[in-house]
Amino acid sequence: MIEYVFGLAVRAIIIDDDDKILILKRSMDSKTNPGKWELPGGKVDQGEPFDQALIREVEEETGLTISLDTVVGASQQNLPLIRAVHIIMSGKIVGGELKISSEHEGYAWEFFENLNDYELADWLEYFIKGSQKQDDEVEKEEGSEGSLSNTVIKTLGASVDRLWGKR
Helix, strand or coil, X not given: CCCCEEEEEEEEEEECCCCCEEEXXXXXXXXXXXXXXXXXXXXXXXXXXXXXXXXXXXXXXXCEXXXXXXXXXXXXXXXXXXXXXXXXXXXXXXXXXXXXXXXXXXXXXXXXXXXXXXCECHHHHHHHHHHHHHHHXXXXXXXXXXXXXXXXXXXXXXXXXXXXXXX
């Protein structure tokens, strides 16, 4: 039996003024997810706080400086010997100019509901499908606008409730 090592990755949901999410297309030369679309972010270095790693990774990959708001979810990616756990946080742009690194060959600003139109990294596809499925099961709060942050937070809440057997 193969023993897996768990690795930590961090990802940012960055939303523009039109409520679109920034996604990046991996270079075809990438070892993982070549040519697939993903959220900005990457690996956490040993001994590095994960929030600082996310701020660093976003700046390296996009040239943007962000501030972080909240954890919105997590996803897992099974690689040959590593299970990468992706912590997904929401962030706001506080500076910089968008310029992607050589790790990526494209970017797009897209509405959450249209992300399935892209060939996504498996961990992101799993997160989105899980979010949509869970969101269908969660009643909207009275007066809710149904924004991405409300949807994801409720989705995470629904996941926790299910783990504790409340649903």
